[in-house]
Amino acid sequence: MAQIKNNTKKSSYKHLSFKERQLIEFWHKDGKSNREIGKRLGRHHQTIANELKRGTTTQIKENKKVRQLYFADTGQAVYTKNRKRCGAKSKLISAFDFINYACKQIIEFNWSPDAIVGFVKSLEDFDKPTVSTKTLYNYIDSGILPIRNHHLKMKLRLSPKKKRSHQHKKELGKSIDLRPASIDSRQSFGHWEIDSVLGAKTKDDNALLTLVERKTRYMVTAILDDHTEESVCYALKQLEKQFGHLFPHVFKSITADNGSEFISLQDTLNHATDIYFAHPYSSWERGTNERHNGLLRRFIPKGTPIYKYSKQFIQQATDSINFLPRKLLNYRQPVILFLEELEKIKTKT
Structure with a gap:
């Protein structure tokens, strides 16, 4: 692939x-x-x-x-x-006096933007236009004010919290407890397990998306620019385009863990594919994918930056895994079994 x-x-x-x-x-x-x-x-x-x-x-x-x-x-x-011409600029001009006051308080007295906005609101005689705390921070971050991060002492000391969805991942799809027995028994084709593989675990490193079909053990890999929800969604959309009208027949279901990168799987695939989420800290519920990630680690050891490996190398590693005969498949190759199932689908559709 x-x-x-x-x-x-x-x-x-x-x-x-x-x-x-x-x-x-x-x-x-x-x-x-x-x-x-x-x-x-x-x-x-x-x-x-x-x-x-x-x-x-x-x-x-x-x-x-x-x-x-x-x-x-x-x-x-x-x-x-x-x-x-933009509205933000006109607001900046209308609140000129307040902005000057805020800059002075920050630079000379180390006040925080929130303290300035709150203090000014408490003054009965300050009747000039102001801006909100968030807007003041936006002005500072955009570089249009003489304020820099080193002026904001508390901002340097506090680590911003990452935004997290308050909705549990399993609520976006279905719990693995609801997955049909036919999927568990591996008798039906088109049911996949998905995971992401990290390299050096740095912000500027790539990541890999891995999908393994449960019946044939066929593996698909996709190179991601980063370990984010957007990158995963983009990769799946490209995969959907690649298979075209066959996609719903080839990808009937996908089982994922509770990683934040998989939060939008159901919406991304427009509900054409059933999404199941394993229980937290239960990697054995996606054992097939975990096993194949281990095979992939033979080519890409843990801690090694993924960006160092070419697209061709990763594809060759994936092909090597798919052409590896398996005892549990009566020593047949996953790629052959996958192509056979694909032909069956093409004949029926």
Whole structure:
């Protein structure tokens, strides 16, 4: 199977700085792709594409040759012009006195934005426009104020809590307790177990998505840019496109653990596939997938950065596993059994 890769990053959005635009100009002229530039800057490749469109100008040489070039100065100028028209800018201007007061209190007295907003609201004689605590933080993070993170002492000391869904993972699909006996017995084809494999466990490393079909033991791997819900959803959507109208017949059900990266499986597949969630800390309930991850570790040892391995290498490792004869399959190869089942489906549909 072809490998799948996406560059989706899960992070709060910040506008590009002029320094980033200069780097985009340099790398773009050097022939780097949008995805490569985005990866270097920690940005989505679509952000890079939008910026290139924004800052590209047409030049006509003396020989009437037309060429289009991106300039950081042009991109910054267009950005500044657009920002002047936005509502946030007008609010910043209307609350000018409050913003000046907030900057002074933060820089000179180490007040927190929340303390400033709360204090001003308690003043009966402060009748000028203000902004909320969140908006004040947004202004600071966007770099449009003379305040930086080192001015915010408490922000440096406190680690922000990660957003977590309050909905239990099993409520998004079905508990493994409700999985039919035919799936448990492995007599029916099209039932998969899913998991993710990490390398160096760093934010800039890739991850692998692994799916194993329970009856044939056929394994599918997909390269992810990161260990996030968005990357998993993107990979599954690409897999769905790859199989086309056969997808609901090939992927009748998927059993996952309670990892946050699998929180949107049911919605991603538009309820065409039944999703089951194993009990917490019960890896044996997805033993087939765990076993295949162990086989994959022969090629990619734990702690080794996944980005060091090429797409071709990972595909060859996956093929090696799928072509490995299994005793429990009467020494038949998973890939052969999978292709046989695929032919049966094509004949019926």
